[in-house]
């Protein structure tokens with residue numbers, strides 16, 4: 001397996017598919033390799049597990065397009081681990097993501113009767129944005145949560161008085177932002 005020293009990616013080819021670097025070398029056990037880009041809160045939890053498991057890792061903060069659409073300021077984390085730990089790290093990330101989705105899914109669905117949209121005009125706006133007509137939008141959001149591929153805790157809500165966390169639900173149909181305490185649906189984007 002080849003290794004690109006510029007972007008820390010593993011490459012099967014002799015040219016890096018990400019940056020075009022042609023001066024690749026064979027990867028060695030201690031080289032740090034790109035593992036995952038994830039939201040900050042998620043990233044911190046994953047790094048905690050790595051520390052418990054004794055997996056060396058480094059983190060680079062980056063921006064996040066979906067989050068800027070929602071007007072949130074938190075960053076993403078790029079996480080890197082050594083080549084020798086890469087397979088174990090991938091397993092940990094996968095089982096972490098699966099567990100997180102089912103925990104958040106149950107929390108949201110158990111409180112379904114509390115879900116609300118603050119203003120009728122938001123409902124109109126979101127229906128338009130998602131191309132929905134003659135549909136109960138809350139029921140539509142419920143189906144999105146049930147089918148969610150990823151649900152991420154985006155950190156504490158700092159505005160308003162209810163507190164809570166931002167839960168971002170990623171489904172094939174829409175990306176939905178919830179408050180984890182009031183269960184207000186705060187914002188909706190096309191998937």
Ligand SMILES: [Zn+2]
Pocket residue numbers: 004005006007008009016017018019020021
């Ligand atoms: Zn590269």
